[in-house]
Amino acid sequence: xxxxxxxxxxxxxxxxxxxxxxxxxxxxxxxxxxxxxxxxxxxxxxxxxxxxxxxxxxxxxxxxxxxxxxxxxxxxxxxxxxxxxxxxxxxxxxxxxxxxxxxxxxxxxxxxxxxxxxxxxxxxxxxxxxxxxxxxxxxxxxxxxxxxxxxxxxxxxxxxxxxxxxxxxxxxxxxxxxxxxxxxxxxxxxxxxxxxxxxxxxxxxxxxxxxxxxxxxxxxxxxxxxxxxxxxxxxxxxxxxxxxxxxxxxxxxxxxxxxxxxxxxxxxxxxxxxxxxxxxxxxxxxxxxxxxxxxxxxxxxxxxxxxxxxxxxxxxxxxxxxxxxxxxxxxxxxxxxxxx
Amino acid sequence: xxxxxxxxxxxxxxxxxxxxxxxxxxxxxxxxxxxxxxxxxxxxxxxxxxxxxxxxxxxxxxxxxxxxxxxxxxxxxxxxxxxxxxxxxxxxxxxxxxxxxxxxxxxxxxxxxxxxxxxxxxxxxxxxxxxxxxxxxxxxxxxxxxxxxxxxxxxxxxxxxxxxxxxxxxxxxxxxxxxxxxxxxxxxxxxxxxxxxxxxxxxxxxxxxxxxxxxxxxxxxxxxxxxxxxxxxxxxxxxxxxxxxxxxxxxxxxxxxxxxxxxxxxxxxxxxxxxxxxxxxxxxxxxxxxxxxxxxxxxxxxxxxxxxxxxxxxxxxxxxxxxxxxxxxxxxxxxxxxxx
Numbered sequence: 001x002x003x004x005x006x007x008x009x010x011x012x013x014x015x016x017x018x019x020x021x022x023x024x025x026x027x028x029x030x031x032x033x034x035x036x037x038x039x040x041x042x043x044x045x046x047x048x049x050x051x052x053x054x055x056x057x058x059x060x061x062x063x064x065x066x067x068x069x070x071x072x073x074x075x076x077x078x079x080x081x082x083x084x085x086x087x088x089x090x091x092x093x094x095x096x097x098x099x100x101x102x103x104x105x106x107x108x109x110x111x112x113x114x115x116x117x118x119x120x121x122x123x124x125x126x127x128x129x130x131x132x133x134x135x136x137x138x139x140x141x142x143x144x145x146x147x148x149x150x151x152x153x154x155x156x157x158x159x160x161x162x163x164x165x166x167x168x169x170x171x172x173x174x175x176x177x178x179x180x181x182x183x184x185x186x187x188x189x190x191x192x193x194x195x196x197x198x199x200x201x202x203x204x205x206x207x208x209x210x211x212x213x214x215x216x217x218x219x220x221x222x223x224x225x226x227x228x229x230x231x232x233x234x235x236x237x238x239x240x241x242x243x244x245x246x247x248x249x250x251x252x253x254x255x256x257x258x259x260x261x262x263x264x265x266x267x268x269x270x271x272x273x274x275x276x277x278x279x280x281x282x283x284x285x286x287x288x289x290x291x292x293x294x295x296x297x298x299x300x301x302x303x304x305x306x307x308x309x310x311x312x313x314x315x316x317x318x319x320x321x322x323x324x325x326x327x328x329x330x331x332x333x334x335x336x337x338x339x340x
Numbered sequence: 341x342x343x344x345x346x347x348x349x350x351x352x353x354x355x356x357x358x359x360x361x362x363x364x365x366x367x368x369x370x371x372x373x374x375x376x377x378x379x380x381x382x383x384x385x386x387x388x389x390x391x392x393x394x395x396x397x398x399x400x401x402x403x404x405x406x407x408x409x410x411x412x413x414x415x416x417x418x419x420x421x422x423x424x425x426x427x428x429x430x431x432x433x434x435x436x437x438x439x440x441x442x443x444x445x446x447x448x449x450x451x452x453x454x455x456x457x458x459x460x461x462x463x464x465x466x467x468x469x470x471x472x473x474x475x476x477x478x479x480x481x482x483x484x485x486x487x488x489x490x491x492x493x494x495x496x497x498x499x500x501x502x503x504x505x506x507x508x509x510x511x512x513x514x515x516x517x518x519x520x521x522x523x524x525x526x527x528x529x530x531x532x533x534x535x536x537x538x539x540x541x542x543x544x545x546x547x548x549x550x551x552x553x554x555x556x557x558x559x560x561x562x563x564x565x566x567x568x569x570x571x572x573x574x575x576x577x578x579x580x581x582x583x584x585x586x587x588x589x590x591x592x593x594x595x596x597x598x599x600x601x602x603x604x605x606x607x608x609x610x611x612x613x614x615x616x617x618x619x620x621x622x623x624x625x626x627x628x629x630x631x632x633x634x635x636x637x638x639x640x641x642x643x644x645x646x647x648x649x650x651x652x653x654x655x656x657x658x659x660x661x662x663x664x665x666x667x668x669x670x671x672x673x674x675x676x677x678x679x680x
Contacts, residue, residue, distance in 0.1 A: 038438055039445055040426065044649070045622065045642025086380065086679040094676040098378055103669025105379055110661045112656070176375040193380040194679065282385065300640065301657075303386030309384070316452070316656035317641075323452045329443025336434040339426040340532065 001123040005147035009139055009222045010145055012241075016268050017260055019244045027056035030063065034331040040339070046298065050276070050318055051325035057274040058158060062326040068115040070161040070308045071152035072099060072106060075232030076127035078136065080168030084203040086193045089167045093124050095307070096165065099172070105305055106163065109312040113319070115161065117308075120152060123233035131175060135217075135227045137234070142222075145231040147240025153246050159318065160243045161278075163253040163308020164232045164260075167193075170283060173259035175207045175228040177285055179218055180266050181292050185211065190255070190283040192304075221249040221266035233260035240264055244274050251265045254281035254304065254313040256266075258289055265293045276318075279303055280312035344433070345487035349562045350477055352486055352581075353618075356608050360586045367396035370403065376670040378491055380679070386638065390658055391552035391615070391665035397589040397614040398498060402666040405659045408455040410501040410648045411579055412439060412446060415485075416467035417571030418476065420508030420596035424543040426533045429507045433464050435647070436505065445515040446503065450469050455501065457648075460492060462571035471515065472550040475567045477555075477574070485571040489578025493586050499658065500583045501618075503593040503648020504572045504600075507533075510623060513599035515568040517549045517625055519558055520606050525551065530623040532594070532644075558596035561606035580604055585616050591658070593651040594644065598629055605633045616658075619643055619650035 006012045030052040035041060042048065054063035071188035076094050080089040098104045099119045110117040123143055128136035137145070153160060166172075170192035177188040191200055210228070218224045225234060237260050243250045252258050252275050259310055264271045277290060279299035290297060298314045346352045370392040375381060375663035382388065394403035414436050419428040438444045439459045450457040462485055468476035477485070493500060504510075510532035517528040531540055550568065558564045565574060577600050582592045592598050592615050604611045617630060619639035630637060638654045671678055 037445075038435070038443060039645050043533070043643065043645040045644065047643070047653075088677055088680055091677050094674070095378070098669060098674045098676055101669070101674065103378060103667075103674045105377075105384060105664045105668055108663040108667040109660055110665075112660055168403060182640070184370060193383070248616040298641070299657075301387060302385065304385065305379050311659065313387075313660055317639075317653065320449055320452055320653055323448040324445045327443075327448040327451075327470070328445055329438060329441070332436070334438045334441065334443045336438055337428055337431050340428055 003284040006191060007140060007143050007243045009143060012143060012222065013066050013267035015241060016271065018270060022056045023059035024057055026061045027052050029061035030055035030325065034325065038331055038334050038336050044324055047321040047324055048320040054318065054322065057090065057247065059247045063138040063322050065156045065159050065322050068113065068159040068161065068315050069154060069157040070110055070115050070117045071161065072119045072165060072308050073122060073149065073232035073235040074119060074124060074165040075122040076124050076232050077166055077168035077172055078127045078130035079092045079132060079171050082132060082206055083199065084171040085167045086195050087167050092165055094168045096121055096146055100307055104307060105309045106248065106307045106312055110195045113312055113315040114205050115312055115315055120235060122148065122235060128230050130143065131228050132252060136229055137226050141225060142226045142234050144288065145234035146238035148213040149235030150242035153248060154240045157248060159251065160239065160248050161251045161308050162236050162239055162257055163306055164236060164256050164313055165230050165307050165314060166230055169230055169233065169256045171207060172228060172230045172233060173256040174285055175211055176224060176259045176263060178207055178211045179224045180221065180262055181227055187288060190285055192214065220264045225263045236260035237264050240275060250275040251307050251311040251314055253285040254279065255283040255305055256306060258286065260288060262293050278314035280324055347480060347483050347487065347528060352483060352562065355581060356611065359611060363399035364395045366401040367392050368400055369401035370395035370665065374665065378671055378674050378676050384664055387661040387664055390661040394589055394662065397587065397604065399587045403521060403662050405499050405662050407497045407656050408453065408499040408501065409457050409494060409497040410446065410457045410503065410652050411448055411460060412503045412505060412648050413460045413462060413489065413572035414464060414505040415462040415570045416464050417506055417508035417512055417570050418467045418470035419472060419511050420611050421470060422546055423470065423539065424511040424546065425507045426535050427507050431640060432505055432507045436461055444647060445649045446647045446652055448455040449649060453652055454656040455652055455655055460575060462488065462575060468570050469663040471568050472546050477566050481567060482566045482574050485574035486578035489575030490582035492579045493588060495584040497588055499591065500579065500588050501591045501648050501651035501655065502576050502579055502597055502647055502650055504576060504596050505647050506570055506572050509570055509573065509596045511543055512568060512570045512573060513549055513596040513610060514625055516564060516599045516603060517629055518547055518551045518567055519564045520561065520602055527628060528625040530625055535656045561603045562650060566601045576600035579626065590615040591651040591654055593648050594619065594646055595623035595626040596646060598626065602629060602633050618654035
């Protein structure tokens with residue numbers, strides 16, 4: 001991937017035009033098989049939709065999940081120095097250590113669902129600029145982070161779970177959503193890792209002021225990302241694009257991850273068609289955001305951890321969709337009577 | 341279990357008084373450990389609650405799921421002859437064959453989550469009586485079905501998933517709910533395997549008339565079960581009781597399974613404390629029923645298949661709760677800073 005890695009926004013925009021569409025034939029094959037399986041039509045609900053979606057975006061029938069992969073991008077945020085998080089910024093690096101040592105939630109979940117996990121660090125000693133003062137990133141740095149995210153899509157994987165770690169990044173995510181979708185800053189700001197009322201008011205005011213300050217300069221979604229985003233969020237956007245090019249369906253995690261994806265959706269309303277959102281975060285902006293990008297989460301378990309935990313938790317359900325689709329007997333094979 | 345198997349309702353009522361309560365010490369140990377793990381407090385949402393619930397009802401800390409077990413009870417219903425289902429009654433037996441041959445959805449799901457599956461047939465050639473005419477079961481037959489369900493709780497299992505197969509049994513389930521909770525028959529009747537409007541009207545009217553006809557005779561929840569239930573639903577009630585006695589947490593499936601459980605709840609408001617409902621069925625009475633018995637489903641995937649499919653699908657989420665709870669590092673061990 002590195003020989004074609006974009007280094008400017010113009011190159012990234014050009015890449016958008018190359019994103020492949022759905023494999024409708026594979027999707028039709030899935031729908032045709034589904035109708036023959038020993039169950040009332042539609043009785044497996046969302047599992048049936050997911051099997052068809054996987055076929056459509058893996059470009060093969062039957063769909064299979066044999067090599068799921070979880071990529072967690074970690075970055076630091078200048079705005080974290082403003083006291084927007086319950087945790088100090090050094091926790092980003094400490095948690096990366098914890099991922100490497102196997103002690104985090106996502107490690108346990110990856111073992112359980114038999115997914116490979118890789119953590120991608122984005123210059124943790126060099127946080128983005130504080131977006132309340134100036135653009136968080138230079139164009140070149142932002143484009144490089146996107147390109148870095150593109151390398152996460154390894155050869156041979158058949159499902160990509162995306163997640164992030166970055167103290168301060170729900171502030172960045174809320175700012176992205178406020179700039180992309182309007183409304184009030186309070187619609188998008190939440191408690192993140194668990195801030196109290198006073199900090200939430202402070203966080204909301206910072207977002208409101210920063211977005212208003214940069215409003216005129218942010219002339220398109222990539223500029224919004226550059227002004228308000230973070231390296232790990234830019235990398236997620238890159239990983240989503242690369243997955244599309246590789247015909248690898250994507251599972252998005254919670255609020256920060258989906259906010260990064262929303263930048264891509266704003267650039268191209270079909271750019272997330274190969275993505276599914278794993279779960280509804282407790283972060284109140286997430287429900288609003290999902291509505292804006294037309295996504296329905298698979299799970300709703302009151303989670304708000306990030307680090308791809310929700311995305312990996314959805315893997316067994318996607319595997320279940322494949323297993324039922326591929327393994328069930330047909331009415332004819334099993335000698336089961338149809339409706340009559 | 342057979343030497344103590346109840347054969348009368350009086351014996352079943354007596355058994356209710358012997359159901360053990362929660363192991364609060366195990367639950368407290370789980371809560372204490374949860375607070376030390378490397379995540380913001382509460383960030384794993386429902387997974388944290390489920391880990392504590394599993395500890396409380398397995399009576400051990402940490403909770404473990406190493407031998408999940410799925411029991412599917414199959415029975416036939418006299419009321420099926422009234423044209424309340426989209427499928428003919430012989431499908432019950434054909435689907436049991438399909439379970440044994442490994443071709444049904446639940447077979448694929450059990451392989452995926454590494455759960456043992458066993459199908460329990462309840463006299464498929466002798467359906468219950470048509471409850472629109474007379475009580476569906478004699479007391480002795482109903483008590484025997486409950487006792488049969490009790491044997492499903494094998495030694496050494498640590499999670500019991502319950503489900504059913506029985507053409508006509510959403511009609512029975514709706515009648516049970518209507519009798520237990522009141523309201524209108526239309527509140528509880530749904531499309532089951534997929535009946536059209538005309539059949540739904542017919543099904544609803546049958547339920548309304550039958551419940552009104554037997555109202556005065558149904559003097560307690562076990563009598564409601566006897567008049568309106570089915571053998572497989574009685575067996576589910578027995579399995580739930582036996583699991584409680586064996587300190588085995590239970591995962592309930594969809595509408596018919598939960599309706600059977602609701603009979604037990606009506607007998608004793610704490611009798612389902614060791615049970616969790618796996619998913620929200622499309623069957624419209626299910627949401628109402630869950631509200632009445634104070635249960636919140638884990639999944640909501642638009643499913644309506646029965647055969648324990650939803651219950652088994654929830655197993656990976658319960659395993660995930662255990663895996664995170666047991667495997668994660670503490671803040672102290674990982675050298676991660678707390679909130680500050």
